[in-house]
Amino acid sequence: MTNILELSEQEIVRRGSLEEMRRLGIEPYPAAEYKVTAYTDEIKRDFSDDAPARDVTVAGRVMSRRVMGKASFIELQDSRGRIQIYVSRDDLCPGEDKEFYNTVVKKLLDIGDFIGVEGFVFRTQMGEITVHARSITVLGKSLRPLPIVKVKDGVTYDAFDDPELRYRRRYVDLVVNDGVKEIFIKRTKVYNSMREYFNTAGYMEVETPILQSIPGGASARPFVTHHNALDIPLYLRIADELYLKRLIVGGFEGVYEFSKNFRNEGMDRTHNPEFTCMEIYVAYKDYNWMMDFTEKML
Structure with missing residues (x-):
C-alpha cells in the first residue's frame, strides 16, 4: 500500500477524485468491454460537411480540457491521433440531474484519464472536426499526472526530452511525444515484410532454445x-546459430528465426544486453547467393 507521505499533491488530489467517483456510483476501472466504432484519423479523413451527421464511439486519453460553464472541450487521444470532444451540459445530462457534468466532467476528470465517448461528428464554427458527446464513460482513472507538453506556433514548450526519463519511462514518451509511436509501427512493418519475403521464398520460421547447456554460435x-530439477547450470543464448544449422542437418532446406539474444557484457545507448537478432540459413547456397538474396530483401 502506498504511503500518502510519498505522494505528490496532485497524486493525493487524484486519489480523492477516484474515491469521489466511487461515491457517486461510478466504477473508475470497469471490467466490461467498451465497443469502439471509430478512430480519430479516419473520422477526420472521412468527414464530409454535406453528409448526414455520423454517430461514433471513440475511446482514449484526455490530453487537455477547457471548461466554460455549461459547455466544455476535451482533447482525446486514441491509438491513431487526437480529436476534439464537445461536451454540452444539457445534452450530456438531458434531465434535471446535472451532477455527472457538474461534478465528474468539470471537477473529477483529469488529464491522462481514459474515457469513452459516444456522440456524432460535426464541424465547429472555428472549422475543427469535433465529436459532440451524448454520453461519456470513465474507462480508467489516471493516478499520476502526465507531463504537459505545450506547442504554440510551431514552438514546443516544457518538452519531455530528458533522455533518462524517456528511456526509463517509454510509456510516458509514447503518450506525450508525437512521432515516437511511429518508430514502433515501422519496426513491426519491417519484421512483417521480412517474414513475408522469407515465407514467399519457401523458408520456414522456427523457434530454438533460449536456455542452452553450452552457449555457442558466437563469442560473448x-x-x-x-x-x-536437473541441477545443472544453463546459459541464456548468445546466438541461435547452432540450432538453426542442426535443422538444416535434419533436412530442412531453409529456416529462419527472430531471436532474443543475451550477452552479459558492456552496454551503451546502442548496445543492450538483451537484443533481437534475425538469422536465416539455406542449404545448397553460397555467399554470392546470400548477398543477392539480402539485397533483394532490403
Missing part, C-alpha cells in the same frame, strides 16, 4: 542461470 560472455 553469457548470462548464467540454474535449472533446479
Whole structure:
C-alpha cells in the first residue's frame, strides 16, 4: 500500500477524485468491454460537411480540457491521433440531474484519464472536426499526472526530452511525444515484410532454445542461470546459430528465426544486453547467393 507521505499533491488530489467517483456510483476501472466504432484519423479523413451527421464511439486519453460553464472541450487521444470532444451540459445530462457534468466532467476528470465517448461528428464554427458527446464513460482513472507538453506556433514548450526519463519511462514518451509511436509501427512493418519475403521464398520460421547447456554460435560472455530439477547450470543464448544449422542437418532446406539474444557484457545507448537478432540459413547456397538474396530483401 502506498504511503500518502510519498505522494505528490496532485497524486493525493487524484486519489480523492477516484474515491469521489466511487461515491457517486461510478466504477473508475470497469471490467466490461467498451465497443469502439471509430478512430480519430479516419473520422477526420472521412468527414464530409454535406453528409448526414455520423454517430461514433471513440475511446482514449484526455490530453487537455477547457471548461466554460455549461459547455466544455476535451482533447482525446486514441491509438491513431487526437480529436476534439464537445461536451454540452444539457445534452450530456438531458434531465434535471446535472451532477455527472457538474461534478465528474468539470471537477473529477483529469488529464491522462481514459474515457469513452459516444456522440456524432460535426464541424465547429472555428472549422475543427469535433465529436459532440451524448454520453461519456470513465474507462480508467489516471493516478499520476502526465507531463504537459505545450506547442504554440510551431514552438514546443516544457518538452519531455530528458533522455533518462524517456528511456526509463517509454510509456510516458509514447503518450506525450508525437512521432515516437511511429518508430514502433515501422519496426513491426519491417519484421512483417521480412517474414513475408522469407515465407514467399519457401523458408520456414522456427523457434530454438533460449536456455542452452553450452552457449555457442558466437563469442560473448553469457548470462548464467540454474535449472533446479536437473541441477545443472544453463546459459541464456548468445546466438541461435547452432540450432538453426542442426535443422538444416535434419533436412530442412531453409529456416529462419527472430531471436532474443543475451550477452552479459558492456552496454551503451546502442548496445543492450538483451537484443533481437534475425538469422536465416539455406542449404545448397553460397555467399554470392546470400548477398543477392539480402539485397533483394532490403
